[in-house]
Amino acid sequence: MSTDAVRDAHLDDPEMRDWIESLREVMRRSGTARAAELLRSLQIEAQRNSSGLPVTSTTPYVNTISREQSPAYPGDREMEHRIRSIVRWNAMAMVVEANQKEHGIGGHISTYSSAATLYEVGFNHFFRGPDHPSGGDVIYFQGHASPGIYSRAYVERRINAPQVHEFRRELGATGGLTSYPHPWLMPEFWQYPTVSMGLGPIQAVYQARFLRYMENRGMLPKSDRKVWAFLGDGETDEPESLGALTLPPREGLDNLIFVVNCNLQRLDGPVRGNGQIVQELEALFRGVGWNVIKLLWGSEWDELLERDTEGLLTRRMGQVVDGEYQKYSVAGGAYIRERFWGADPRLLKMVEHLSDDDLWRMRLGGHDMDKVYAAYNAATRHTGSPTVILARTIKGYGLGEAGEGKNISHQQKALNERELLEFRDRFAIPLSNEEVVGAPLYRPAEDSPETMYLLDRRRVLGGPVPSRYVGPSDLPRPSEDLFDEFRDGSAGREASTTVVFVRVLSKLLRDKSLGPRVVPIVPDEARTFGMEPLFREFGIYAQAGQLYEPVDADNLLYYRESRDGQMLEEGITEAGSISSFIAAGTSYATSRHAMLPFFIFYSMFGMQRVGDLVWAAGDARTKGFLVGGTAGRTTLPGEGLQHQDGHSHLLASAVPNLIAYDPAYAYEIAEIVRAGIERMHVRNEDVFYYLTVGNENYVHPPMPQGNEVRDGIVRGMYRLSVADAPIDQPHVQLLASGPIVNEALRAQALLAEQFGVAADVWSVTSWTELRRDALEADRWNLFHPGDQPHVPFITSLLAGQPGPVVAASDYVKTLPDGVSKWAPSPFVTLGTDGFGRSASRAELRDFFEVDAKHIALAALYALGRAGTIPMTTARNAITRLGIDPERPNPATR
Ligand SMILES: Cc1ncc(C[n+]2csc(CCOP(=O)(O)OP(=O)(O)O)c2C)c(N)n1
């Protein structure tokens, strides 16, 4: 870059100098607040008279916190440096060893290497453990920094060497250390999963908000407990990372701190080779009201910046693009002198007293504990808005030529002997040359000053981090009679399962002891589900209360916002809503105060829209109910193919601890919810629930008598209606779920009246639970040959029932097919594979071939194949029922 281009002409401009001098004078005499006020007035004046006023939300490319503003470091810096070096060593050793033992086992060295100081200052001075009077901080660790967090725990003697030797060997004798933060596998250690990039930051946002919600509702004492989210700069490209940024400033969440590790690299190469990620993020965060702390330069730069009275150095710092900065971290001092300082002779002069080696060793802010401390200190004291710390670091810091700052750093997993020796020397690890070979673990003795120091720090800060509470839930049980009314049926009145569900939810909310713990969460869809009566009765949570008179104030069901409101009305964000769901549904562990969330959403925009967060909810052992409303490919008329869900159950079935139901009737819903609360909070199982509810109105029958009904609802199937016919008549068994049960009942009547066929109708509440049960039985049988075999539930129900099976649902055929092999008789499946259509319900059921006449046809066909009736009966039925056999297949249209 030419010198001329760099030099700023206006520094030589006398008028400019005048203005700058005046500004300095104001700051000297009256302070920065006064200067800011003047500038704001000038801005208004300029705006009035011109159009092209620059709008910017970035500040110069220097540290936000100057040397004078930095507090003295409160700890033993030498000691902490030694501890940090040891933690670095073991993090490296753990990954190297894992890959030496077996190629391809993976792990990351360079992420933690770049973030070590960011974490260590936190561990020694900020991160509060569970016993801290304010409650433990909630920390979202950058997933692929996990070796460093384990290394810390090892040095703290929370985990032992055999466990570390089994890093990423999760099937090992010790249970191993999980690749990434996974509470599912290490429930007493990790709090929240993060490594699917972007999920950490959005969970942190809603966690911070949920903690405030709990405080404002008086369920937790007010505290200065923090939520920290550590994320990569590359990770900020994920929509989830930045998609919820406007909420925390809007709600004044000063309990939230983001730390973005800006090592300028992601996996393949630079994050913004041709730009500056720090400035880009600053503009974004500052633009929506975050407190932004740039932590760019280490102490070595302070003196130079203080001498930079003309702003030359600051300007130069703002010119260099990230790709070039990355190059500085590998190319050495001479290169830096030429390319960075050489841009202007005055800059060169500033560093003439420094050797190339000195230039090379000038640290970045994120590697300087004093600077990191200053940033964290400011962040934790800041009030009124959330803070983001943009920390510059070098990826693979300390790995030297083995991978520092290189594009291949991310995948660095092995160090040769020379590189290990260099690493040892650089961080002064007390291992001999011989010992270094093979990268052994190293930790100071239990009574060493290092161990005592770090344990003392953790004790003062309230105990170990990360750690997760495992123990009984304190959720009150709902009163016994709460669900009674739903067992009586709807007495001839029509209602949809959505309305029934809302009624169940309302009753839970009104329950004296359990009620306050219930957290209804909606993404701007409450009216769709008829939940607006809850607005007034329970209020919509709004930390500011309600600062306006709502337009519908004179309406009985007005939009009531309040500081202690119970509903979380998240607006149009399924990702945000499920993040709230996770926060609420893990409150039993994170705050030892169990809450019961119900997240109600458009079923199409759940599993497939935020499936990765549903997966994370499972990993985090979230407890609660996901409710997919207006579900069913043909049950939702109108709307069309983007809205009509016929496969969310298939997606739900892939989440191992998600229990999914497609209920048909009021008593089924009540029973499922009752059993769910019991299973999650009384029997303390780490499961969560998914229910689909529809908007079709129909009459709900009373619950059939008998324990097998109650049991069957929960296990997935029970007999709803027995054919009233002599045994020598041709028989079929009709299985259906959700609203399609009514089609099966209509088919039962049709078959009896028009074809002399007797049909029993079974309500299948959960195809996927039936399948899991059968798989379990099969597996047991496989491993116990010759023993009395376990009989799958579905087999036991259908055994001895006459005739073939026809199974239909409002979902893809895979669901019934998933249980067909355990039916003791031939099995025909109907389902709604294909893109939906906007049409009437009757048209849709005809189109997708799941209405009563198609069920009847399938029954006749199955009987024909079995030889029970002549095939011509089925053939004639096609004409009789008005079915066009040559029409195209809806699955592919
Ligand atoms: C959703 C998702 N996509 C891709 C990955 C794979 N991945 C893991 S780390 C990584 C690069 C991370 O870069 P950055 O966020 O800058 O973190 P750094 O290691 O540089 O600190 C990628 C692409 C992932 N874990 N999650």
Ligand SMILES: [Mg+2]
């Ligand atoms: Mg990065």
